[in-house]
Amino acid sequence: MRELIYLDNGATTWPKPDIVHEKMGVFYRDYGVNPGRSGYDKAMEAEETVQLCRKKLTAFFNGDDSERLVFTYNATDALNQVIQGRLTEGGHAVSTTLEHNSVIRPLYHMDKRSDVEVTWVPFRESGFIDPEDIRKAIKSNTKLVIVNHGSNVIGTAQDIGAIGKICREADVFFAVDASQTAGVVPIDMKAMCIDAVCFTGHKSLFGPTGIGGICVAKDAVIQATRWGGTGVKSILKYHLEEYPYRLEAGTMNTMGVAGLLAGQEFIESRGGPQAIRDHEMKLARKLWEGIKDIDRVNLYCAESLDGHIPVLSMNVEGFEAANTGTLLDVDYDIATRTGLHCAPLVHEQMHTAEIGGTVRFSLGPFNTEEHIDAAIHAVGEIEKMSKGWTKSIDY
Ligand SMILES: Cc1ncc(COP(=O)(O)O)c(C=O)c1O
Structure with missing residues (x-):
C-alpha cells in the first residue's frame, strides 16, 4: 500500500505525536478515575494532571490565572459558551466573514432567538481584516467582538493585537477563535488585549478529539449557559459562580486533558x-x-x-x-x-x-x-x- x-x-x-499516544494510555490505565470528586490518592493524582494542564495552557496563552482555564469539548463548545454567555441580554456583536460556522451559527441563532444584532466585517481582497474596519463596526451597545485568528480556508492570520487594542480602547469584550492558530502562532492574551481565547485540542495542540477550552482573562465575565454537577459544594442550589466550575459541568474528558498536556510537551520539544x-x-x-x-x-x-x-x-x-x-x-x-x-x-x-x-x-x-x-x-x-x-x- x-x-x-x-x-x-x-x-x-x-498522526498525533507518539508522546501523546503514550501518555494518554498510561494516564487512563493508571489514573483513569474521576478527579475532583473524591479524596483518595488516585483521584488526587488524576486531579494533579488536570491542574498541571490548566497551568501549562494558561502560561502558553499568557493568561492570568489557571483557575480561569476552562475545559470544553472542542472549539465549537468553547465558542458557543462565550457567544451565548456574553450576549445573554441582547446587544450588538461584531464578527467577520472569515468565521467558521462554530461562530456564525451561534450568532445567527442568538439573532433569531433574541434581540442580538451582528455586524459582519468583510475581509479585504488580500484575505486580511483591516482592524480599522472593526473599530468602525463597534457601537455603543456592542457586547462582543469575536474574530477568527487564522482562516481555515485561506490561511490568513489576523492582526489580533491591533484588533485587541481597539476593543480595549472601546471597552468591548474581545474573544478569539484560535482553532487554527493555537500551537502554530504565539498568542499572548495580555499583550494582545484578549478577554477569551477559544481553542480546540485536536489540531495544532496535538491532543485528541473531544477536548478544547477557553482561557478567560482575569476580569472578563462569561455567564454560564449550562449547569450541573461540579463535584464540589453539592449542597448549593445553583451552579458555582467561580471559575473553572462556572463554565464546566459534569465529568470532564480527563483522557483528553492528559493528551493535551502531552501535546504541550511535544510543542516544547519542537521549540x-x-x-x-x-x-x-x-x-x-x-x-x-x-x-x-x-x-x-x-x-x-x-x-x-x-x-x-x-x-x-x-x-x-x-x-x-x-x-x-x-x-x-x-x-x-x-x-x-x-x-x-x-x-x-x-x-x-x-x-x-x-x-x-x-x-x-x-x-x-x-x-x-x-x-x-x-x-x-x-x-x-x-x-x-x-x-x-x-x-x-x-x-
Ligand atoms: C477556524 C475554526 N474554528 C472552529 C473550528 C471548530 O473546531 P472543533 O470542530 O474542534 O470544534 C474549526 C475546525 O475546523 C476551525 O477551523
Whole structure:
C-alpha cells in the first residue's frame, strides 16, 4: 500500500505525536478515575494532571490565572459558551466573514432567538481584516467582538493585537477563535488585549478529539449557559459562580486533558509554536511556489504568504473542488479537504460556493519536502487533464 500523504491538518493534525499516544494510555490505565470528586490518592493524582494542564495552557496563552482555564469539548463548545454567555441580554456583536460556522451559527441563532444584532466585517481582497474596519463596526451597545485568528480556508492570520487594542480602547469584550492558530502562532492574551481565547485540542495542540477550552482573562465575565454537577459544594442550589466550575459541568474528558498536556510537551520539544510554524511555512511556501504559476490553477488570497498559516486554498479551472480532491486522493494518495470548510461567508465573498468551494492543503509538523513535491506533481498532472475536460465550469 502506498503511503498516504496527509495534507489535511487543518481538519485535525495527524498522526498525533507518539508522546501523546503514550501518555494518554498510561494516564487512563493508571489514573483513569474521576478527579475532583473524591479524596483518595488516585483521584488526587488524576486531579494533579488536570491542574498541571490548566497551568501549562494558561502560561502558553499568557493568561492570568489557571483557575480561569476552562475545559470544553472542542472549539465549537468553547465558542458557543462565550457567544451565548456574553450576549445573554441582547446587544450588538461584531464578527467577520472569515468565521467558521462554530461562530456564525451561534450568532445567527442568538439573532433569531433574541434581540442580538451582528455586524459582519468583510475581509479585504488580500484575505486580511483591516482592524480599522472593526473599530468602525463597534457601537455603543456592542457586547462582543469575536474574530477568527487564522482562516481555515485561506490561511490568513489576523492582526489580533491591533484588533485587541481597539476593543480595549472601546471597552468591548474581545474573544478569539484560535482553532487554527493555537500551537502554530504565539498568542499572548495580555499583550494582545484578549478577554477569551477559544481553542480546540485536536489540531495544532496535538491532543485528541473531544477536548478544547477557553482561557478567560482575569476580569472578563462569561455567564454560564449550562449547569450541573461540579463535584464540589453539592449542597448549593445553583451552579458555582467561580471559575473553572462556572463554565464546566459534569465529568470532564480527563483522557483528553492528559493528551493535551502531552501535546504541550511535544510543542516544547519542537521549540515552541514559532518554530513549528517556521517548518510548516517553509513547506507551504514550497507548495505555493510550485503551483502558483501553473496555468489553470487559481489560488485564493495568496498573493504572498506573509502573515499566513500553512493553509492554502486553490482550484483547477474546469473542475469542481470535489473532483480535484478525488483525483488527488484516488490517483495520488494525497488527502486534502474540499468544499466550503464550514466557512460559508468566505466563499460568498470569493464567489467560490458556486464551484463547490476550494481544495485546501493544510500542513503539519510531520509533513516533508517529499510530500510537497508529490503534491506539486499531482496538481500539475491534474491541470493537464483539466485541459481536455469538456464540461467546463464558469469561473
Ligand atoms: C477556524 C475554526 N474554528 C472552529 C473550528 C471548530 O473546531 P472543533 O470542530 O474542534 O470544534 C474549526 C475546525 O475546523 C476551525 O477551523
